[in-house]
Amino acid sequence: MDCGSYFQTVSQVYESWEIIKRIPKYEEIVGMALFDRMFQIAPEDWSLFPWTREDFKQKNPKFLAFAAKFVRMLDLAVHMLGPDMEVVEEQMYDLGRSHKNYGVLPRHFDLMGQSLLYTLQGLLGSKFTPNTQKAWKNVYGFWSSTMIQGAVGL
Numbered sequence: 001m002d003c004g005s006y007f008q009t010v011s012q013v014y015e016s017w018e019i020i021k022r023i024p025k026y027e028e029i030v031g032m033a034l035f036d037r038m039f040q041i042a043p044e045d046w047s048l049f050p051w052t053r054e055d056f057k058q059k060n061p062k063f064l065a066f067a068a069k070f071v072r073m074l075d076l077a078v079h080m081l082g083p084d085m086e087v088v089e090e091q092m093y094d095l096g097r098s099h100k101n102y103g104v105l106p107r108h109f110d111l112m113g114q115s116l117l118y119t120l121q122g123l124l125g126s127k128f129t130p131n132t133q134k135a136w137k138n139v140y141g142f143w144s145s146t147m148i149q150g151a152v153g154l
């Protein structure tokens with residue numbers, strides 16, 4: 001990626017994420033939508049998580065605490081995008097290592113990516129332009145490939 005397009009990618013992700021963050025209780029809203037989609041497309045993968053479908057539907061504090069942690073990590077990763085990619089790379093690598101212990105496999109990252117894009121589209125509507133979508137795909141691709149490297153111990 002050249003400098004100009006890298007800058008555009010980061011701005012598009014950053015600006016669209018700022019719109020999402022203005023939604024009241026955005027952590028819960030993003031978490032509910034993301035995991036709802038995730039388990040529509042891969043219901044067999046519920047068992048990876050320490051909360052049940054019922055915990056999710058009833059917004060059990062166990063699920064909400066997890067969703068908040070998850071969305072805060074996304075927020076942190078968005079804010080760490082910038083000229084020095086080594087910092088975010090290290091964080092995602094370490095996060096990937098913890099995911100190995102959770103039984104997460106490379107194929108799950110693809111499902112998560114699809115669910116994230118679907119969620120962003122639902123929340124941003126017409127503001128989720130083709131360029132914004134492309135930018136998120138690039139950034140998620142970078143995060144997930146780094147996490148997968150951490151998970152397989154490369």
Ligand code: HEM
Nearest residue numbers: 048049050066069070073074098102104108109112143144
């Ligand atoms: C960009 C992608 C992802 C991010 C930012 C992320 C973030 C997080 C965070 C912050 C935690 C809390 C614990 C920790 O720090 O280790 C966590 C735990 C976990 N994540 Fe992820 N994750 C991602 C991808 C995935 C994928 C693809 C799956 C599988 C479908 C997954 C499944 C889990 C599970 C099972 C836990 C442990 C829950 C627990 O035992 O409390 N994550 N994740």
